Amino acid sequence: MxxxxxxxxxxxxxxxxxxRSLIDTDFYKLLMCQSVFRNRRHTQVTFSLINRTTRIPLAHLIDEGELREQLDHIRTLRLKRGESTWMRGNTFYGKRQMFTPEFMDWFENLQLPPYHLERIGDQYELTFEGLWPEVMLWEIPALAVLMELRSRAVLAHxxxxxxxxxxxxxxxxxWEKVDRLRAIDGLRIADFGTRRRHSFLWQDWAVQAMSxxxxxxxxGTSNCLIAKNRDLEAIGTNAHELPMVYAALADSDADLARAPYDVLSDWHEEHSGNLRIILPDTYGTEGFLAHAPDWLTQWTGIRIDSGDPAKGAEIAIAWWKSRGEDPREKLVIFSDGLDVDKIEELHAQFAGRVRVSFGWGTLLTNDFRGLVPDDALAPFSLVCKAVSANGRPTVKLSDNPEKAMGPEDEIARYKRVFGVGEQERVEVVV
Amino acid sequence: MxxxxxxxxxxxxxxxxxxRSLIDTDFYKLLMCQSVFRNRRHTQVTFSLINRTTRIPLAHLIDEGELREQLDHIRTLRLKRGESTWMRGNTFYGKRQMFTPEFMDWFENLQLPPYHLERIGDQYELTFEGLWPEVMLWEIPALAVLMELRSRAVLAHxxxxxxxxxxxxxxxxxWEKVDRLRAIDGLRIADFGTRRRHSFLWQDWAVQAMSxxxxxxxxGTSNCLIAKNRDLEAIGTNAHELPMVYAALADSDADLARAPYDVLSDWHEEHSGNLRIILPDTYGTEGFLAHAPDWLTQWTGIRIDSGDPAKGAEIAIAWWKSRGEDPREKLVIFSDGLDVDKIEELHAQFAGRVRVSFGWGTLLTNDFRGLVPDDALAPFSLVCKAVSANGRPTVKLSDNPEKAMGPEDEIARYKRVFGVGEQERVEVVV
Incomplete structure (x- = not known):
């Protein structure tokens, strides 16, 4: 300890x-990276860090020199021998050789590409440009660095x-949360809190306490380094960046409409079982499911990551039923803004009707609310997203307009193409 | 940390x-030891450990072998060079050479005498016999060992x-207690919690947190080892064992009546200033003060260690006034069963009327109440006292009949000699 x-x-x-390691990142990043490496490795992308909680003046709190030092340090990291061994030799979801020798050879020689940092008022503009499989690996460490430097700035006094x-x-x-969770019969929950953790050491503690x-x-935990060090299962599936970039690369509205399914088609070829989890909300869950090809109904489950989670799960259940599937055999992973109250509520509502699972993020690894004056350690909403691909802007709609991203005219076009109408606004806390 | x-x-x-050290003991033990070494070194005494909280089945909780190991380990301890240097070279209450070269020479060669341990039902009978200056040094470590072995027994699961x-x-x-204490203007408080601490490491933490x-x-702290390691003031004065043994050695009722003053007369010759603190309650505070010689009114202050503390302080104030002393220049040290509520209350009542100070014991270093099931770590009342001197039983009355000790007929005789009437019972928690 x-x-x-x-x-x-x-x-x-x-x-x-x-x-402190290239695998101090989410497992799904590595899975997606391999998929991108195989299918779209030459795509030029730009990722950009966005502080959605503008009342937190990051550039005022965090010294630019310290930020650069931390980012520069990440660029000195290389995959270590033991890390490579773990990736090559480990069983993920019961399967060996999840990562191909080609991908591992590439990853072993990887250095993260340069970053661009500028101070704009009280915020930092931090962007990463280059080849998709390289740039995408900046997302999690960049977020973790900003989050922890903010923690350190507050703790320094x-x-x-x-x-x-x-x-x-x-x-x-x-621990009081763990006590409450222990009382939930049949609970299945994993740590998804790397990106907005209070600190590495704290996430490591939180994971062990949960265990x-x-x-x-x-x-298990989404964090590969912690999974490796603590001998836990590395957990994860896929994220919005895949459909966002595929969609941006589409040459026509017809291609655009098909892009989210193309992503899962590629994924389908690469993975089976527990890795076949649909993330349906990038351009609206309802439309996505309504137009989904039949082979997608065979997938293991769905991840609900925006909007009202109960509503999202009900939509999925109705969809499976309408396609002749038994929802009780399907997995529903809730992963958006969870805390114990919500976990208890969702478990009570859906246990038995589907196989329920939780990916618990920020309020597992960064709940310092109420512990210091002015709530200066409360978590906040920082994201790092693909904003363009081969020069074209990316768009995300999600099931909550508060989480929408992209140029206005493109958002309007995507809404039209994906048939997204009026959406319910849900406050984004973390 | x-x-x-x-x-x-x-x-x-x-x-x-x-x-872990011969100076992992209360400072006043060493001061008293030196006084005894000088004045009564050949006295044969018996000290005995008594668990006043009989509902705690010590012999059931604590393995006899482990207890013996810990006690045997204490007998292997010798004063270390750095400890001797600290005692010889340190300033105590602004004075150097508090310990004489003769005493230090003796102490440097000291090994604690054998112990006698027997299991009687669910309790241990632990006694120490021998020369007073040697045997008396068993009190604090013996108590600390029993207390911590009980903690360890509970923690082991x-x-x-x-x-x-x-x-x-x-x-x-x-820390919440510290926060409340911080709000008391003009507070002066020291750690007196060695004997009934949860553990050494915990006392060490508590002292640093207070600091x-x-x-x-x-x-400061009464614990010499922690005072030395943490560069704090070692704090202490004198205790009941001096009048108890002096009284037991008295050959007549007249000698007995004089014994408590003989103790302080010896002390008067050896110490000045902040070490001239009257502990008046051994045979009743009121009688002690009523019959006290005039030179005692010049002493710096008084320590209130049993009975209703506010009442004790009022008696002392009235006594000083009756002898023409200004109570505002006198020190009153409260040291019996304190917690923050009581400290706040006593400080509010007496600050300005006297110089107030607190010796905070068990509820500083062992307040684990409410933290484990069945309150299995709650502190309890364990004492280790002189029970005989040169073959004669000792007696303590104190200002609370719950704390009285000694054979019944001797208690009656002492009550007669010291004119102690009806006393108010106060529950002994720790």
Whole structure:
């Protein structure tokens, strides 16, 4: 066990760099990277970091020099021998050789591409340009760096014992959540909290606490480094960036309409079982499912990542029924803005009707709400997204207009092509 | 900072023996030891450990072999060079050479005498016999060993993260007390919690937390080892064993009546200033003060250690006034069963009327109430007292009949000699 308070007190990033490994990232990033590497490796993309919580003045809180140091450090990282061995030799979802020798050869020689950093007022503009399989790997570490530098900036003013008590309180808070989760019969839950974690050490602690506290109900972590170090299952499927980039590359409205299915068609060839999880909300869940090809109904399940989650799950259940599938055999993974109340509620509503699972993110790995004055450690909504592909802007609609991204005219075009009408607004907390 | 949970998890007593030094004891023990060494070194005494909380089945909880190992380990301890240097070279209450070269020569060669341990039902009978200056040094380590072995017995069944969260909760609890104490203007408070501490590591943490949280309001610790390691003031004066043994040695009722003053007369010759603190309650505070010689009114202050503390302080104030002293220049040290509520209350009542100070014991270093099921870590009332001197039984009356000790007929005789009438019973919690 790490004495987090001491480590924070002694923080020198050379001892505790924020990102300490190329696999300190989400497992699905590596899965998607391999898919991109195989199918679209020459695509030029731009990823951009966006602070959706503009009241947090990141550039005021975080020193630019420190930020550059951390980002530069990430560029010095190379896949380590033990990490490569773990990726090559490990069983993921019961399957070996998830990563092909071609991909591993490429990954072993990878250095992350340069970044572009500019201060604009109280915010930073941080962008990454280059080949898709390289640039995409910046997303998680870039977010983790910004989140943790903000934590460190707040913690820097605290005394040694004040820090220890802060972590004592955070541990108590998390453990009380674990106690409540332990009471949920048949729970299956994983850590999805890498990108907006309070810190690496804290995520590592949170994962271990979940593991001890929940036993088999804790199915694993999305973080590959922690999964490797703590001998846990690495968990993950796929994300919005695949349909977003595929869609941006479409040459016509017809191609655009087909793009989200093309993504899953490529995925279908590469993966089976638990990795066949539909993420339907990029351009509206209802339309996506209504127009989905029949082979998609055979997939294992669906991930609900925006909008009202209960509504999303009901739509999926209705869809499976309409296609002659038994929803009780299907997996529904909830992963948007979860905390214990919501987990309890959704589990009560859907357990037995479908196979329920949870990907618990920010409020697992960064719930420091109420622990310092002015709530200066409360998590906030930071994202890092593909904003263009081969010079064309990307668009995301999702099931919540608060999460929509892209140029206005393109959003209008996508809404038309995907038949998205009026959407319910849901406040984005984290 | 020590990661207490890890250390507890890894407990091997060879790494973390409960008592790790001959100066892991209260400062006043060493002061009294020197006084005894000078004035009564040939007295044969018996000290005996008594569990006043009989509902705690110590012999059931604590393995006899482990207890013997810990006690045997204490007998292997010798004063270390650095400890001797600290005692010889340090300033105590602004004075150097508090310990004479003769005493230090003796102490440097000291090994604690043998112990006698027997299991009687669910309790242990633990006694120490021999020369007073040697035997008296068993009191604090013997208590600390029993207290911590009981803690370890309870903790042994807990998981790694359960332990870490337990300490997280205890830290949070203590820090909330520190926060409340910080708000008391003009507070002066010291750690008196060695004997009934949860553990050495925990006392060490508590002392450091008090030091960071309260700054100068925290005046020091009674524990010499922690004072030395943490560069704090070692705090203490004198205790009941001096009048108890002096009284037992008295040959007549007239000698007995004079014995408590003989103690302070010897002390008067040896110490000045802040060490001239009257402990008046051994045979009843009212009678003691009523018959006190005039030179005692010149002493710096008084320590209130039993009975209703406000009443005790009022008696002292009235006494000083009746002898023409200004109470505002006198120090009143409260040290019996304190917690934050009581500290706030006493401070509000007496600040300005006297110089107020607090010696905070068990509920500083062992407040794990409410943190585990069945309150299995709640502190309890364990004492180790002189029960005979040169073959004669000792007696303590104190200002609370619940704390009285000694054979019934002797208690009656002492009550007669010291003119102690009806006393108010106060529940003894710790």
């Amino acid at each position: 790490v004495d987090i308070a001491t480590r924070v007190y002694n923080h020198k990033w050379k001892i505790d760099p924020i990102v 605290m005394g040694k014992f004040e820090l220890q008590v802060l972590y004592a309180r955070a541990m108590t808070k998390l 001890e506290g929940l036993g088999d109900a804790f199915t | 020590v990661d207490i949970a890890t250390r507890v998890y890894n407990h091997k007593w060879k790494i973390d023996p409960i008592v 807990m998981g790694k993260f359960e332990l870490q969260v337990l300490y997280a909760r205890a830290m949070t609890k203590l 960071e949280g309260l700054g100068d309001a925290f005046t």
